[in-house]
Each structure stands twice: as C-alpha cells, then as structure tokens.
Amino acid sequence: MKTIINLFHPDFKQSRVNKKLVDQVKDEFEVRNLAELYPDFMIDVKKEQQILERADRVVLQFPMQWYSSPALLKQWEDQVLTYGWAYGSKGTALHGKELLVAVTVGADNYGHDDFVGYTVDELLRPLQATSHLIGMxxxxxxxxxxxxxxxxxxxxxxxxxxxQYLQKDVAALGTFE
Ligand SMILES: Cc1cc2nc3c(=O)[nH]c(=O)nc-3n(C[C@H](O)[C@H](O)[C@H](O)COP(=O)(O)O)c2cc1C
Structure with a gap:
C-alpha cells in the first residue's frame, strides 16, 4: 500500500513535535513538506493531483492552529480538489482511497466537559465532510x-x-462518528 504524508507546517524549522513525528517515519513513508515546496502558496495543482492518484492512503499532517488547520492546507484543498477530478459526476480520482488526518494539538483541555468544549474529532469535521464528498x-x-x-x-x-498507526489497517469512520 502506497502511503503519502503531506505535511503542512508553516514554520517547520521551529517545530519540535511534527519534526519528531516526521523523523520517526520518513525512512518508511514518503513525506512531503508542502510549506517548503510552496512557500508562496502557488501550488502546482497537476503535480499534487498526480501524487494523490498514485497513493492508496493520504496522510494530512499538521499542527492545530486556531482550532483548524494551517492556511496552506486550506489552499491545497481549494486548489487541488477540483470539480470533475475530485468531485462531481466525473470526479472520481480519489474514490476508495484512505484519508488520515495526523494532528498535533498544543493543549489537552478538549472535550464537552473541558475548557474547549469540543473534541478534536469534532473540530476536524470539515475535513471529514470533504473526505465524504470526494469519496475517500x-x-x-x-x-x-x-x-x-x-x-x-x-x-x-x-x-x-x-x-505503528501508519503501518496498520485503521478503521474508517462513518459520517457522524
Ligand atoms: C498560530 C497558532 C495557533 C495555534 N492554535 C492552537 C489551537 O487552536 N489549539 C491548540 O491546542 N494549539 C494551538 N497552537 C499550538 C500548536 O498546535 C502547537 O504548538 C503545535 O501542535 C506543536 O507542534 P510543533 O512543535 O510541530 O510546532 C497554535 C499555535 C500557533 C503558532
């Protein structure tokens, strides 16, 4: 199974946690540092689509920022997941592939009974809904x-x-899980 890790970290040189995660897995899995590839946010859409086409599992790795993802991940979604390729009646390029979010979360006070009031999985819903739309x-x-x-x-x-998580089969979640 071909796994691609797309890393979105705005300041990877200052990273401690994402850097450690990357160092742990980079000999085994292909890691792509998108902020380094596209420092000006000018994403090579065709190239990114080709990379996704040859993957079975796509990992989106990033630090949580303002209860969301860094801006470059949003730009990547906006630019790369095009109509007729990723969605729409002829947009089936990613159907059946796996999408795995790997997120580092600065705080640990998440959940309905804690300060943040939401779970991390809930805050990731836009990515989950996107995954559903594009058939992943x-x-x-x-x-x-x-x-x-x-x-x-x-x-x-x-x-x-x-x-270990990247090495194993992981259960897919249902739409509301
Ligand atoms: C601009 C910015 C926004 C952040 N927003 C959040 C946040 O909403 N929730 C949180 O728990 N941590 C937040 N953090 C902390 C990061 O998630 C944390 O520093 C990061 O996951 C650590 O990974 P790193 O060492 O690879 O940078 C934020 C950090 C920055 C710089």
Missing amino acids: RYLKPFAVMGASSISDKNLQKAAEEYE
Whole structure:
C-alpha cells in the first residue's frame, strides 16, 4: 500500500513535535513538506493531483492552529480538489482511497466537559465532510495532545505510536462518528 504524508507546517524549522513525528517515519513513508515546496502558496495543482492518484492512503499532517488547520492546507484543498477530478459526476480520482488526518494539538483541555468544549474529532469535521464528498475513506484521526508542553519521553512514545498507526489497517469512520 502506497502511503503519502503531506505535511503542512508553516514554520517547520521551529517545530519540535511534527519534526519528531516526521523523523520517526520518513525512512518508511514518503513525506512531503508542502510549506517548503510552496512557500508562496502557488501550488502546482497537476503535480499534487498526480501524487494523490498514485497513493492508496493520504496522510494530512499538521499542527492545530486556531482550532483548524494551517492556511496552506486550506489552499491545497481549494486548489487541488477540483470539480470533475475530485468531485462531481466525473470526479472520481480519489474514490476508495484512505484519508488520515495526523494532528498535533498544543493543549489537552478538549472535550464537552473541558475548557474547549469540543473534541478534536469534532473540530476536524470539515475535513471529514470533504473526505465524504470526494469519496475517500476517512480514518480515525491520529492526534498528539498537549503538544506545546509534551515531555521528551511522551513525545518519543507518540512518535512510535504514529509509526505503528501508519503501518496498520485503521478503521474508517462513518459520517457522524
Ligand atoms: C498560530 C497558532 C495557533 C495555534 N492554535 C492552537 C489551537 O487552536 N489549539 C491548540 O491546542 N494549539 C494551538 N497552537 C499550538 C500548536 O498546535 C502547537 O504548538 C503545535 O501542535 C506543536 O507542534 P510543533 O512543535 O510541530 O510546532 C497554535 C499555535 C500557533 C503558532
């Protein structure tokens, strides 16, 4: 199975957590640093589409920012997921492929009974709905919580868990899960 990891980090040089995750898996899986490829947000749409076409599993890895994704991921969606290719009656290029969100979350006070009031999975709904529209199988997201203050030991553990998560079959979620 061909897995592509598309990394969206606006400041990867300053990254600790995403860098550790990438270092853990980069020998095994293809990692593409989109912010480095497209520092001016001018995305090569054809190239990005070709890369998705040859993947079975597409991982979107990013740090949570303002309860959402970095702007370049939104730009990538807007530009790459075109009508007639990704959606619409003839837009079947991604049908049946897997979409896995891997997110690092600075805080750990998420959930209905905690400060944020929403779960991380709920905040990722726009990506889940997009996955549904483009016919991809949306896998249970991988999240590293408390990323802003995670200890070296727990970060090492999270990186190993990420590697294992990428190696295995992961259940697809239903629309409302
Ligand atoms: C502009 C910005 C917005 C952020 N917004 C959030 C947020 O909404 N929720 C949260 O838990 N963490 C937030 N964070 C913290 C990041 O998620 C955290 O620093 C990151 O996941 C750590 O990964 P890194 O070491 O790879 O940068 C934000 C950070 C930045 C720079």
